[in-house]
Amino acid sequence: MHLSITHQTRYTYDREVRFQPHLLYLRPRENPLLTVKSFTFSFQPAARVNWMRDDFDNLPASAHFTAAASSLEISSGCEVETSDTPPFDFLLRDYAVTFPFDYEPLHRFNLSIYLTPPTQTMQELLRDWVDARMPDPPTDTVGWLVALNRLIFDSLHYGRRDEPGIQSSFTTVQRGTGTCRDYATLLIECARSRGIAARFVSGYVFDADDDGTGGGDMHAWVEVFLPGAGWLGLDPTHGIFCNSSYVPVAHAVVAESLNPIQGAIAAPAATVANMTARISVSRVREQVQCD
Secondary structure, eight states, X not given: OEEEEEEEEEEEEEEEEEEOOEEEOOSOOOBTTEEEEEEEEEEESOEEEEEOOOTTSOOOEEEEEOSOEEEEEEEEEEEEEEOOOOTXXXXXXXXXSBSSOOOOHHHHHHTXXXXXXXXXXXXXXXXXXXXXXXXXXXXXXXXXXXXXXXXXXXXXXXXXXXXXXXXXXXXXXXXXXXXXXXXXXXXXXXXXXXXXXXXXXXXXXXXEOTTSOEEEEEEEEEEEEETTTEEEEEETTTTEEOOXXXXXXXXXXXXXXXXXXXOOEEOSSOOOEEEEEEEEEEEOOOOOOOO
């Protein structure tokens, strides 16, 4: 699928401020199923950009500003090509087909940071929450993950929140509502509590209408590591395994690491700030030439 993505974020301040370096997680992360065909940045005021690899081998940009201003605008645009490989086109190692399973020692060592479970109290709460809603769980690994992903989708109500940060999984299950980042955090902690390596993913998603058009937005989902298949994407906000509509930008152990724009300002006094964002994800129709 050929997708075009534009992302514009604008901050306004009630006085002139200076900008500290900003870390930007906006460029899609290439992999065998995703190719970045083009990518551009623009800034007001102007910025010098250095690309870097972070501790999870993501590719954020570090933007450095010299001019002071009362507003900051960061815009990016890209075109990507995603593979139409079906989400379930994989084979598991024999020992991982039945759930639960134990990772091989080398896998367990390499994945240890993604296997770290929440606190014992949280583990017990999440186990009880899942068991009460899944009394007869599937015994195959893929079936169990499908059921868990769907359980979170069916049990919660999606809702936007104005307060910053990620709410705890306890709060999410108690309130029965959350954002995509809260859904992803809940799935990660449920998976790790059962011994499955899981990580947080931030990126874009294309929502197609019946006619193939539509829009999209920034989104968050989860990847789990299954022996023989590798990292596979699950989206509890929609209750599905990820497909060619998903464009990952970066991954990390916890959601707090992957705010798309991270930075600070310096001002001589307390400053009032406002932010607006415009994001578009659209499908590029290929031109067919006829003789």
